[in-house]
Amino acid sequence: MTGASQQLTVGVDIGGSKIEVALVDADGRVVATSRRPSGGMESDPDQVVAEVAARVAELRSDAPGEGIAALGIAVAGQIDPETGVVRYSPNLQWRDVPLRRELERALEIPAWAINDVQAVTWGEWRRGAGRGVSDLICLFVGTGVGGGIVAGGRLVTGASGSAGELGHTVLDPQGPLCHCGTTGCLEAYAGGWAIAQRVQRAVAEQPEAGRGLLALAHGGPETLSAAILAKAAHGSDLLARRLVDEVGTALGAGVASMVNALNPQLVILGGGVIEGLPELVVRVEETVRKRALPVSADTVRVVKSELGPHAGVVGAALWAGERLAAAG
Ligand SMILES: [Zn+2]
Secondary structure, X not given: XXXXXHOEEEEEEEOOOEEEEEEEEOOOOEEEEEEEEOOHHHHOHHHHHHHHHHHHHXXXXXXXXXXXXXXXXXXXXXXXXXXXOEEEEOOOOEXXXXXXXXXXXXXXXXXXXXXXXXXXXXXXXXXXXXOOOOOEEEEEEXXXXXXXXXXXXXXXXXXXXXXXXXXXXXXXXXXXXXXXXXEOEOHHHHOHHHHHHHHHHHHHHOOOOXXXXXXXXXXXXXXXXXXXXXXXXXXXXXXXXHHHHHHHHHHHHHHHHHHHHHOOOEEEEEOHHHHHOOOHHHHHHHHHHHHOOHHHHOOOEEEEOOOHHHHHHHHHHHHHHHHHHHHO
């Protein structure tokens, strides 16, 4: 073990439905984890701070004698990267919550806060699929679609901390309604919620062709989801395959626009939809080669994320470790 890898930091990922807390070494390895469900009632900021403090105490008692150097906190929403104030988190319904200050006060550990997908991007860049690359895009396709950008060897956070909202790249202004309130965003075609809606609509419109999908649904048509689509497509269901093609085309078109804008060496795709439909990685790369300008399309590679389900906590922990080093 090198000296550097002995520094331990804690990563915290505060999502809409869970809080994940992990002890991470400087190589990005998860040393210990703590996970528990966090229902709607726990989205109260004071309760979240108390919960995180309890989990960190649990990790400290699991690793006695190991000092925790810093805490990195990932939150879905708009975070001020300097002050660690959560400006706005739609999932948690928070506005202007001084999360970093509250956690530093509760735990007496230096802390930094970052947007959750920016944390994932940081983790993939430092210790995942993006190691050694100075220009990359990370696109996480889960229920929603989030993104992060590394340009010129720096994580782009933007003027008010919200850079990388790539899921709201508009593909068609006349397209379907998006959760952000506008229409035709990439997320409204490729996010898990949008895929579920699209499958449900297709099965309602084409009951004969949709029989295979419905048979997998163990419930009414309203239970059709992206996961069921993946299962049906891998079982050679023709309608399912066509719908997966549609998702791939939308993702590829969106990524092609991003590639034109940023000229990255690498596009990293991750999240639940990509885990369920890994063939989308190749599909997106093909579409980018066809649609992006040759000068950018010829040099970019599209790959799958490497950090897996703990990417958020690992990224947040590594981010805190590097901020601590920069501050010291
Ligand atoms: Zn949108």
